[in-house]
Amino acid sequence: MARPQIAITQWIGQRAQSGLGRIEVLALFPLIVLTADWFGFDNIALVTAVGLSALLACAVILPARRTVPAAKADTRIGKAGLQEALDAVTAADGRDTVCLMVEIDAWADIISTWGFDAALGIAQRTEDRLRTALRSADILCKLGDARFGIVLASMPAARLGIRDTITERLSQVTQDPLPVNGAVLRISVGIGHSSLRRRAANPADATLKAAEAALTEAQCHGPGSIRAYADGMGRARSAASQLSTEVEDALQSGAIDIWYQPQICAQTEAVTGVAAIPFWDHPKHGRLSPAEMEAALRASGQMGQLGRTMIHCATKALGGFDAAGARVPAVSIGLSRDDLQDAQLIDTLNAEAVRYGLAHNRIAIEVTAETIAHNADDTTVANLAALKANGHRIDLTTPNSAAVPLLALQRFRVDRLKIDHALVLGLQTDPKKDQALRATIALASAMTMQTIATGVETRDETAHLARLGCDHVQGFGVARPMRADQLADWVRARDAAGKPIRLDDRRMG
Known part of the structure; x- marks a missing residue:
């Protein structure tokens, strides 16, 4: 009863x-x-x-049973839900749609930095923000901890211009700061998208695979990238996989070379240092950037070897600059988490400094925010402490996907805060970026840290950054990356002229 x-x-x-x-x-x-x-x-x-x-x-x-209307029920789960939505559009003549794959960038680093529970909260808030940018008839399904699939409500035609507008809106809505455990986090997402592949034998399945291939392509081009599907992207993924089998030989043979990009004082435009940047001259794919190499290096376990190569080449180049009479105060070497977990790191740096007669304060070590924010292991903490004790400068990079609590900045005594190019891009026309940059510079100044802005494209941007109080700038507006011998020529020519080199005089590499 x-x-x-x-x-x-x-x-x-x-x-x-x-x-x-x-x-x-x-x-x-x-x-x-x-x-x-x-x-x-x-x-x-x-x-x-x-x-x-x-x-x-x-x-x-009394326990009343509520009946949720079918149209509002979240019954579409995972790829099956996306497939169902795509099949429905395929069955309707003269209708089109867009399938998008969205994934939070640097998800593994977010988990390592903030912990799994906090990371899931970040993913949930990202999902909520994505929903606010969509219409009620659009379908959003969660495909994993950090990946989301979207199928838009049917439309007459899913032209590229329409897709660009939608993806830009989705990208922007995820970029607002997120409060996490007393700090502020900025994330970015990679987005791949494709219109309905109606001519395929299985349109829904082909569309899903096309959007996934586009997302993979976007992720190969760095955080926050967006790519539309184009024929051949699957072959590009195979090529990327092949790179992981070739990267070790490339390191041994010298095919991966270190180039140098000048950094100047924003106020006086005097050269204050250079950043060491690895490039791979591949016989088939041409010159590959660090972002294009990273996946292959990690897959092959060669990140540590790249770090050792960079230390050797950068210290040798700095000694060469001195011998050639090119005044370069310091070189900045970016080290990965693998490098900072190397128990021999300090010995390696000491040996190279002695070999080329360099003071330790001329060798700056650049680390990422994810590396030092949370959960740094004992070896990493010990290495960072030893770096400071030896007199090395520590530069901190802060990509969009990271934030650093103030205690971490104080604990590791960071010397210089590197401002991401995404914040510099469009600075003079975007009041929000201007305000964010002012706040960043003010924070660094209050903590006796200097700042360096990257991705500076014009001298107007340099002047604007100088007015805001930024200390140093780096980017194509100063000079493109160069080989060591080209950099020495560039610095000597600049000194001889007694003024900044004109845009048409900059070495292009």
Whole structure:
């Protein structure tokens, strides 16, 4: 008998909620009470007042079963949900749609930095933000901890211009700061997208694979990248996999070479140092950037070997600059988490400094925010402490996907904060970026850190950054990366001229 009783109470609660939710029903009760009181029917007035209270109690207390309309139910889960939405558009003649794959950049680093529970909260808030940029008829499905699939409501034609507008909106809505454990985090997402592949044997499956290939392509081009699907992207992924088998030989043979990009004082435009940047001259794919190499290096376990190569080449180049009479105060070497976990790191740096007669304060070590923010292992902490004790400068890079608590900045005594190029791009026309940059520079100044802005494209940007109080700048607006011998020539020519080199005089490498 228990089940029928539960069903009855659920029915009563459901009916009470349904009826009392209608304003015309509620309006009847005071009318009945007043009428009964007017004609002297006190019992009717009493019963009505008590009955209303009882019905309200039923509406709140009794377990009413709620029926969610099918159109609002989140029944589309995973790829099956996306496939269902794509099949529906395929079946409709003259209709098109867009499938998008969105993934949070540097997800493994976010987990390592903030912990798994906090990372899941970040993913949930990212999903919520994505939903705010979509229409009610669009479908969003979660495909993993950090990946989301989207199928837009059908449309007459999913032209590239329309897709660009949508993807840009999705990218922007995820970039606002997120508060996490007392710090502020900025994330970015990679996005790949494809229109409906209607001519394929299985349009829905082909469209999903196309969007996934486009996402992979986007991720190969760095954080925050967006790519539309184009024929041949699958072959590009195979090529990337092949690189991982070739990278070790490239390091041994010298095919991966270290180039140098000047850094100058924003106020005086004097050269204050150079950044060491690895490039791979591949016989088939041409010159590959660090972002294009990273996946192959990690897959092959060669990140540590790259770090040792950079230390050797950069210190040798700095000694060569001195011998050639090119005034380069310091070289900045970017080291990965693998490098900082190397127990021999300090010995390696000491040996190279002695070999080329360099003071330790001329060798700056550049680390990422993810490396030092949280969960740094004992070896990393010990190496960072030894670097400071030896006199090395520590530069901190802060990509969009990271944030650093103030205690971490103080703990590791960071000397210089490197401002990401994404914040510099469009600085003079975007008030929000201008405000964010002012706040960053003010924070660094308050903590006695210097700042260096990357990705500076013009001298106007340099002048604007100088007015904001930025200390150093780096980018094509100063000079492109060069080989060591080219850099020495560039510095000597600059010194001889006694003024900044004109744009058409800059070495292009």
